[in-house]
Amino acid sequence: MDIIYSTWPWYVAGPLITLTMFLLLKMGKKFGMSSNLRTMCSIGGAGKFADFFKFDWKKDSWNLYVVAGVIVGGFVALQFLTPTAPQINPDVVAKLQELGINSTNTAFLPTELFSLESLLTVKGFAIIIIGGFLVGFGARYAGGCTSGHAISGLSNLQLPSLIAVIGFFIGGLIMVHLIFPLIF
Amino acid sequence: MKKFLSFFGIGLFLGILFIKSEVASWFRIYEMFQFKSFHMYGIIGSAVVLGIIVVKYLKRNQSKDFSGNEIIINSKDKGFTRYITGGIIFGLGWALAGACPGPMYVLLGSMLPSILVLILGALIGTFVYGVLRNKLPH
Numbered sequence: 001m002d003i004i005y006s007t008w009p010w011y012v013a014g015p016l017i018t019l020t021m022f023l024l025l026k027m028g029k030k031f032g033m034s035s036n037l038r039t040m041c042s043i044g045g046a047g048k049f050a051d052f053f054k055f056d057w058k059k060d061s062w063n064l065y066v067v068a069g070v071i072v073g074g075f076v077a078l079q080f081l082t083p084t085a086p087q088i089n090p091d092v093v094a095k096l097q098e099l100g101i102n103s104t105n106t107a108f109l110p111t112e113l114f115s116l117e118s119l120l121t122v123k124g125f126a127i128i129i130i131g132g133f134l135v136g137f138g139a140r141y142a143g144g145c146t147s148g149h150a151i152s153g154l155s156n157l158q159l160p161s162l163i164a165v166i167g168f169f170i171g172g173l174i175m176v177h178l179i180f181p182l183i184f
Numbered sequence: 185m186k187k188f189l190s191f192f193g194i195g196l197f198l199g200i201l202f203i204k205s206e207v208a209s210w211f212r213i214y215e216m217f218q219f220k221s222f223h224m225y226g227i228i229g230s231a232v233v234l235g236i237i238v239v240k241y242l243k244r245n246q247s248k249d250f251s252g253n254e255i256i257i258n259s260k261d262k263g264f265t266r267y268i269t270g271g272i273i274f275g276l277g278w279a280l281a282g283a284c285p286g287p288m289y290v291l292l293g294s295m296l297p298s299i300l301v302l303i304l305g306a307l308i309g310t311f312v313y314g315v316l317r318n319k320l321p322h
């Protein structure tokens with residue numbers, strides 16, 4: 001049972017991600033977790049506002065089935081299979097304390113950012129909704145996210161995916177090193 | 185129903201994987217951008233190295249999928265601006281929210297209302313991109 005309850009090491013998790021990509025290719029699809037957002041916009045009637053959302057989303061309904069599975073899997077894992085929080089490098093724990101985040105090593109997500117109390121403040125709400133907005137906007141602009149570009153795209157040795165992944169890291173480093181000290 | 189169950193099953197597996205490997209944890213993403221842990225790099229790196237071998241194998245053997253059709257992996261369109269700009273915008277959000285699209289859904293299982301707002305934000309972002317698409321440099 002230890003295998004289930006403890007953190008899965010990188011050399012287990014990485015190959016299992018490749019296995020998922022392989023299975024999706026064998027099922028005639030591809031591994032990408034952000035195009036379903038476009039599908040949902042289309043279902044919600046976004047086609048009335050932009051041609052980008054006018055496509056035969058029924059053909060893409062499979063990615064909603066995957067999302068449904070991901071939601072249930074996440075629930076099961078978080079509620080029943082994860083007794084310990086991620087254990088983070090001590091240097092990082094200290095850095096986070098300087099930013100006022102003290103829930104490191106005790107929670108899966110920082111309660112300072114994701115709790116209901118935080119969500120009900122202007123700043124807390126803004127951080128979450130802007131974070132989501134940037135992910136959704138950026139993923140479609142770049143034509144893929146971590147799974148589509150970093151995993152599927154790099155596995156296919158595509159130059160556009162390499163450019164996008166370099167962009168992911170430029171953006172992430174700017175946020176963590178330049179913007180976090182301003183907002184926290 | 186069989187189609188639903190097979191894709192649902194893959195999602196179920198991925199959801200557990202995203203939590204148990206902690207790639208859906210905000211802390212892990214922060215740690216990655218501080219270059220203080222090999223964990224995330226090991227996951228992405230090993231997935232890509234193995235992925236390259238798998239894709240090469242599938243292409244060399246002109247492998248078929250389960251329904252008997254040849255597996256075709258379409259290359260992304262050539263370009264630079266959209267990939268670097270979109271990538272940077274995505275990266276800003278990835279680090280701020282500590283989650284990319286897959287993990288966002290996974291985190292619904294935490295029962296935190298914030299995650300619904302996060303996904304709403306991602307939907308709005310997708311929608312705004314769709315509306316502005318023709319005005320953006322690609």
